[in-house]
């Protein structure tokens with residue numbers, strides 16, 4: 001079915017900055033994300049620096065990874081950081097009861113994580129343990145990482161080989177406190193979070209950005225409780241309040257939780273149901289933002305989507321606790337529509353982290369446990385195509401005549417779009433969600449002259465296309481030539497013809 005949408009963009013009216021942290025990442029001690037994914041150990045045949053895989057680092061550097069959240073997720077609330085520092089052979093072992101019930105030998109700990117962040121050029125986002133930890137333990141971790149001079153934790157860090165303190169900004173106060181993080185009620189967690197945040201000090205020049213563990217999906221009541229906890233009076237030496245950010249988690253899971261569907265083996269109806277779920281992220285961002293606006297009209301508290309992505313049944317034959325899933329063009333389109341929503345809410349949403357970077361859920365990279373071969377997923381390519389949006393100013397895209405499709409009781413808008421501008425370059429993102437037919441988008445570009453365009457497209461013959469070691473470019477980025485100039489009454493007109501199930505970016509040179 002041929003569809004035409006129209007998009008008016010005022011190139012000279014820049015909106016809020018799209019934080020690069022909307023392109024953040026999440027790496028948990030879960031399955032083969034850390035062990036086998038990032039970490040192979042110094043004795044591995046796989047080229048590594050201090051045990052960290054260099055092929056993975058190199059691939060991720062192309063994405064300009066802004067931050068990396070670690071060590072969980074649910075694992076964060078059973079992680080005791082002191083077990084992961086000091087000589088590796090002396091580190092105690094533990095059982096990762098959340099994820100696969102496997103033994104964790106703590107080979108990858110604080111120093112290894114900070115080294116990984118340095119190699120990636122990413123800011124660390126450390127998630128502390130509220131569920132089974134103590135206030136003292138969390139407070140000392142902050143001191144260990146960030147304090148200089150004469151202090152017990154700074155001395156311990158030096159003993160362990162690191163003289164200078166690190167700079168750590170993002171700090172999570174627990175994770176999913178309503179569930180795996182302790183099964184707390186919102187009020188109970190809010191009080192605990194205030195207590196923990198109080199003792200997460202700013203040492204020296206380091207300034208923490210404390211993130212309270214927020215809601216699941218559309219639990220707006222949880223957000224409201226946290227917002228009240230921030231605003232109600234208390235003594236704090238931190239003039240910015242107890243927390244600077246509040247998180248929430250939203251996964252795209254169209255099927256029932258016990259049978260989420262296959263990552264590879266799905267039909268067109270499953271695809272559309274997935275897209276409806278994916279686009280729902282915008283309604284949920286809007287819902288949390290509306291609650292926050294009541295208590296924080298000046299928008300000083302950041303909304304942080306610290307876990308998002310598709311969650312399918314694990315690949316047959318793999319450990320159910322390892323959450324290993326394949327990644328297709330469908331996953332890439334899920335990512336594309338998420339980013340459009342993120343850009344539109346850049347005034348409140350300050351960070352979003354895909355779950356998870358390597359070998360877990362909607363990964364950027366899959367590594368073969370046998371050969372070690374590395375594959376870039378379709379989702380990776382969406383992140384790569386969007387680096388131009390990092391820290392750019394959001395542009396409103398007034399989309400009209402958007403074609404829709406009835407899905408179940410609702411309707412899916414089949415074209416998704418967003419745009420940003422940075423200096424003399426604008427980046428327009430366009431997704432045609434139609435499974436079978438092309439879409440035409442007429443861009444009416446106003447306010448600045450367009451002197452050149454460069455298009456790129458991510459697509460494949462089928463929605464089920466995935467990259468594997470045998471066919472690593474089944475879903476790949478290609479130059480896109482479906483753009484032609486068209487007359488517009490007020491501005492520069494571009495007609496963009498987008499094939500079925502495709503993601504397109506247009507880089508515009510502006511005078």
Ligand code: AHR
Pocket residue numbers: 028072073074075175176307355356361
């Ligand atoms: O990303 C996998 C898990 O999903 C995380 O550990 C948890 O926070 C969420 O439920």
